[in-house]
Amino acid sequence: MKLKTIEVTKKDKVATIKLNRPELLNAVNEQLVWDFQEATKNVKNDDSIKVVIITGSGRGFSAGADLSERKASWKGSKDALIRGYKPFFENIINMPKPVIGAISGPAAGIGAAIAMSCDLRVMSEDSYILSVFSNIALVPDGGLSWYLPKFMGFSKAYEHAIEAKKISAEDCLKYGMANKVVKKEDLESETFKWAEKLAKRSSQSLNHTKRLMRESLHQGYWDTFHNEAEIQNELTVSDQNREAVKAFFEKREPNFD
Numbered sequence: 001m002k003l004k005t006i007e008v009t010k011k012d013k014v015a016t017i018k019l020n021r022p023e024l025l026n027a028v029n030e031q032l033v034w035d036f037q038e039a040t041k042n043v044k045n046d047d048s049i050k051v052v053i054i055t056g057s058g059r060g061f062s063a064g065a066d067l068s069e070r071k072a073s074w075k076g077s078k079d080a081l082i083r084g085y086k087p088f089f090e091n092i093i094n095m096p097k098p099v100i101g102a103i104s105g106p107a108a109g110i111g112a113a114i115a116m117s118c119d120l121r122v123m124s125e126d127s128y129i130l131s132v133f134s135n136i137a138l139v140p141d142g143g144l145s146w147y148l149p150k151f152m153g154f155s156k157a158y159e160h161a162i163e164a165k166k167i168s169a170e171d172c173l174k175y176g177m178a179n180k181v182v183k184k185e186d187l188e189s190e191t192f193k194w195a196e197k198l199a200k201r202s203s204q205s206l207n208h209t210k211r212l213m214r215e216s217l218h219q220g221y222w223d224t225f226h227n228e229a230e231i232q233n234e235l236t237v238s239d240q241n242r243e244a245v246k247a248f249f250e251k252r253e254p255n256f257d
Contacts, residue, residue, distance in 0.1 A: 003035040003039060005031050006035040010049060012199065013049060014199055017039045017040065019055070021057075025058065026111070027065065027068075028111065040092055044094075044096075051196075054092070054100070060106045060127075064108040064112070077141075092114075097207060099118045100118060101114070101120070102122050104126065104187050105126060107127065108129075108132045110141065112142075117147075121172070121177065121179055122180045122187065123181050124184040125182070125183060126169070128167055202244060
């Protein structure tokens with residue numbers, strides 16, 4: 001598919017969505033918002049894709065909103081967030097497949113929110129998450145005010161937000177915000193290798209586990225317990241479950257194709 005500000009490639013059941021405004025550190029303008037909606041919708045609905053990677057071209061993931069844009073159609077920031085940004089965040093979060101953020105350089109402002117909306121994150125050694133909003137007298141948005149306290153606790157998240165302090169890749173690993181930290185030159189290959197590995201696993205296990213764990217963040221223990229029971233009841237009579245059990249006894253890798 002051809003988009004003006006985003007590249008989408010599909011290979012071996014893995015889709016890569018690449019923010020492609022490298023001359024501006026992939027700053028998010030209105031065109032990128034519409035393109036991102038289209039790209040995330042496309043891979044969400046593509047049953048041949050089992051894992052999605054979101055990354056940025058050039059030196060960084062995304063520097064945040066493009067403050068130089070002068071002719072956007074938004075009727076204020078709320079309109080931009082609800083009509084523009086929210087649909088692609090919904091696509092990422094509700095997508096029935098894992099989404100890996102491959103992050104190099106800065107993931108700042110709305111770029112940080114995009115990175116944090118991914119299910120998993122691989123970060124290069126030079127990368128960082130930055131809630132930059134307080135530098136221009138604003139509050140975090142794109143859900144960043146929700147994500148950061150979940151990982152860092154209120155006090156550290158608040159400190160980093162109001163002082164616009166970088167959260168280094170090393171600290172992201174410590175807080176559980178990053179799953180892996182790799183050398184910059186290895187980011188693309190290591191992320192794709194992980195995505196290929198996940199793509200060989202049971203799609204129903206990947207998808208339902210994502211849903212259960214996402215929902216558990218705003219549910220009680222027994223709600224999650226009963227949701228697990230309902231889903232497990234369905235999956236234990238599935239073709240994928242039968243294949244996995246058969247492969248276990250035959251001492252081979254299961255084939256879920």
